[in-house]
Amino acid sequence: MTHWRRRWQARRGDGRAIPDRLWARVVADLPCLQALDGNEQARLRDLCAAFLARKEFSGAHGLVVDDRMALLVAAQACLPLRHRGLSALAWYDDFVGIVLHPDEVVAPRRTRDEAGVVHEYDEALAGEAMQGGPIVLAWPRVLGSAPGATGIGHNLVIHEFAHAIDLHGKPLGQPAxxxxxxxxxxxxxxxxxxxxxxxxxxxxxxxxxxxxxxxxxxxxxxxxxxxxxxxxxxxxxxxxxxxxxxxxxxxxxxxxxxxxxxxxxxxxxxxxxxxxx
Ligand SMILES: [Zn+2]
Known part of the structure; x- marks a missing residue:
């Protein structure tokens, strides 16, 4: 597991801490950001700076997380919060870690059906959110739609962070x-x-x-x-x-x-x- 460290000083909630060139590159990568007006983009950039100051990114299986990758996740995770502002980051306070995998993650699963039979199988996951974290994301899917997806309304990062919002404040063990x-x-x-x-x-x-x-x-x-x-x-x-x-x-x-x-x-x-x- 390799850990990402910011090379710039992300001051709390000040989007100017994010270098202009890096921000422009991330906006160019994400069509959902291009629809935002100047004020919304500035608010989102402030949120991203505060988000990045609170979270720890790691790369699994040798994946090296760089500034652009971390900001691509931050921008999408913070997009739903842009109108609520910095206080809404509390929705993500239940976890610190975000783990990027080089590919989809194979997770062992064990379920018991109604007849009491236990099934064990492997499930390929593009992402996962669990109580207390971390949020796990398959890096290739952070930028793109699901393979074979019919609609264009997909966004893996927002999906997993929506689960985190759902889990926030729930008693331990209570599912989303x-x-x-x-x-x-x-x-x-x-x-x-x-x-x-x-x-x-x-x-x-x-x-x-x-x-x-x-x-x-x-x-x-x-x-x-x-x-x-x-x-x-x-x-x-x-x-x-x-x-x-x-x-x-x-x-x-x-x-x-x-x-x-x-x-x-x-x-x-x-x-x-x-x-x-
Ligand atoms: Zn889900």
Whole structure:
């Protein structure tokens, strides 16, 4: 395992600590950053500086993590937080380590089915988020879409960090369930009402998505734009919805307007003049 050290002094929350040339290169690499206006990019750059000051990157199997690689991860991890600002980095405070692998990771799995039979198998993973960290990412996938992916709303880094947001504040051992800790006063509701509202909207959108996936798989209907993997569970649905939201919010809104309104509130997206959604 090799460890990455910043060669520049990343002052807390000051994006100017990131060299201009490096920032420009990372923006050029990531289409989802190019759509941001100047203010949003400056806020994101500040977030990245603070993020990089808090996190430790390592490369597995001899992969050497350089500044560009670390910043590519930071920029995508911080993209959903850009409207909430530095305080939202607390969502990522439950872990410090980020491990980049040269390729997909083969993880041994062990499950017990309903009949009590234990199954052991290896699973190839592009990434993984676990309670307490680290976040594991396959480096080749940090820049690109999944092989064979039909939609363009994919982003592996946002997916894994969405799981981290989901896990934040959950008691040890409680799995991700698509229902993250909500900010105080969320949508002007009490904490209990906000949780209930979140669960209702997410569950309904998930049911709609499952139905669309089933219609595609069983009856040859066109595939839904949103990643079919989201049908697996509420936790995966939340993660693929966050990916799609950050990569192409308008397209997601066509498929799941209520869900987008929920994510707008969660990520504190300001309402644009004339914005009716
Ligand atoms: Zn996932």
């Amino acid at each position: 369930d698509g229902c993250p800790l909500l900010p105080a006063g969320f949508l002007g509701l009490s904490a209990a009402a906000a949780r209930q509202h979140w669960h209702t909207v997410l569950t309904e959108a998930h049911a709609t998505h499952r139905q669309r996936v089933a219609l595609h798989e069983r009856f040859g209907a066109p595939p839904p734009w949103l990643d079919a993997y989201g049908a697996e569970s509420l936790a995966e649905f939340f993660a693929v919805a966050c990916e799609a939201y950050c990569v192409d919010r308008e397209r997601l809104a066509e498929a799941h307007a209520d869900l987008v309104a929920l994510l707008d509130a969660f990520f504190a997206r300001p309402t644009a003049p004339g914005d009716t959604r």
